[in-house]
Amino acid sequence: MDDESSLQFGIEIELLLGSRKKAHPNWKSLAKDVSKRLFKAGIANHINDNNDKSADNYREWSIIQEVTIPSQPGKNLWGLELVSPVYHIQSYWAADLTTIFNTLHPSFNLVPSPHCSTHVHISGTPIPLDTAALAALAKCALYYEPALDLLVPPGRRGSTAYWCQSNRSSPALHPLTSTLDCLSLLDDAEATGSVRPVVEAMNLFPAASAYGRAHGKHKDFIRGKVYKWDFTGMLAGSRGTVEFRQPSGSVSGEEAAAWVTLAAAFVAGAMAVGPSLGGDVGEHGATAEELWAILVSGGEMLGWEGLGGVEGLFERAG
Structure with a gap:
C-alpha cells in the first residue's frame, strides 16, 4: 500500500x-x-x-x-x-x-x-484500490483460502454454502487444474490494466446454473454475491469496495470486530505479498502459519500494535 x-x-x-x-x-x-x-x-x-x-x-x-x-x-x-x-x-x-x-x-x-453471516466491505482511501491491488488481493484470496477456511464453521467452507462459494468455482477458474494456473490467469488479467478481467476471473457465474437458466442467461455472467470474495463492487459505477462474505454470524461486538480486523489486515497484507505470489506456491495453499504472517504484516502496515480478537479465531480453529 x-x-x-x-x-x-x-x-x-x-x-x-x-x-x-x-x-x-x-x-x-x-x-x-x-x-x-x-x-x-x-x-x-x-x-x-x-x-x-x-x-x-x-x-x-x-x-x-x-x-x-x-x-x-x-x-x-x-x-x-x-x-x-x-x-x-x-x-x-x-x-x-x-x-x-x-x-x-x-x-x-x-x-x-x-x-x-457477517460481511465486511473494504476500500482504499483516499486512493481507491487499483487493478494491481485488486489482482494482488485476488491471488491471495485463492492461495490463502484453505487457511481462511479453518477459521469459519464447516458450512462456510469450500462450496458447501450457496452464498459463500469458493471463488475457484468461477467458470474462469474452475477449468484450471492448479493454483499456479489460477494465479497466472490473474497476472494476465492485471496486465490488461482493467479491473473487469480481474472481477470476471473471481466472480463469473455459470449460465447453466439454475439461477442462470431462470434469468435467461446464454453465457456466463458476473454475480459476486454467491462467492467468498465479491469483487463486483470495483466495476465502473459501483461503490469501489471488495466484500469478504465468508465470516459466520456475529453475536457479540468482539466477534464482529475480529472479522473486521481479519479482513482489513488481510487486504493490507495482500498488497505486499500478492504481486510476487507465483511460481513457488504450494499446490495445497497456505498454512495457518502463513496466514497469520500475512495478517501480522497487514496489521503493521495499518499501524496496529496487534490483531485483537483475530487470535481467538485461530485458537478456536485449533
Whole structure:
C-alpha cells in the first residue's frame, strides 16, 4: 500500500433475534424497537425499508430486513441486518460495535444461526484500490483460502454454502487444474490494466446454473454475491469496495470486530505479498502459519500494535 493510502470499511451483521419482553407482530415492529434502543445508546441509525443502497444510507447505521434468514414468528424471532456507515480503519469503530451488542443483549435474544453471516466491505482511501491491488488481493484470496477456511464453521467452507462459494468455482477458474494456473490467469488479467478481467476471473457465474437458466442467461455472467470474495463492487459505477462474505454470524461486538480486523489486515497484507505470489506456491495453499504472517504484516502496515480478537479465531480453529 502507498504511504499516503489506507483503508476504510463497512460491515453488515445478520442477526436472528427477538424481544425478551414483547411479542412483536411483524418485522417492522421489531425493527422500530431495535432502532429506538440503539438511538438511546448513542448509535445514529434509521430503518431502510427498501434496502436502498444510495450513499445517504451509509452515513449512519441502517436496519434492513434480511430475507435469507428464515423468520420464526411463532418463536418471536425475526431476520434482521445491521448495516454500518463507512468507517476509516483508524477510527474508534470497535467501540460502536461493543455499544451495539451491549445494547441488544439485555433486551433481545440473539440466536446463533447458520443462516446468519457477517460481511465486511473494504476500500482504499483516499486512493481507491487499483487493478494491481485488486489482482494482488485476488491471488491471495485463492492461495490463502484453505487457511481462511479453518477459521469459519464447516458450512462456510469450500462450496458447501450457496452464498459463500469458493471463488475457484468461477467458470474462469474452475477449468484450471492448479493454483499456479489460477494465479497466472490473474497476472494476465492485471496486465490488461482493467479491473473487469480481474472481477470476471473471481466472480463469473455459470449460465447453466439454475439461477442462470431462470434469468435467461446464454453465457456466463458476473454475480459476486454467491462467492467468498465479491469483487463486483470495483466495476465502473459501483461503490469501489471488495466484500469478504465468508465470516459466520456475529453475536457479540468482539466477534464482529475480529472479522473486521481479519479482513482489513488481510487486504493490507495482500498488497505486499500478492504481486510476487507465483511460481513457488504450494499446490495445497497456505498454512495457518502463513496466514497469520500475512495478517501480522497487514496489521503493521495499518499501524496496529496487534490483531485483537483475530487470535481467538485461530485458537478456536485449533
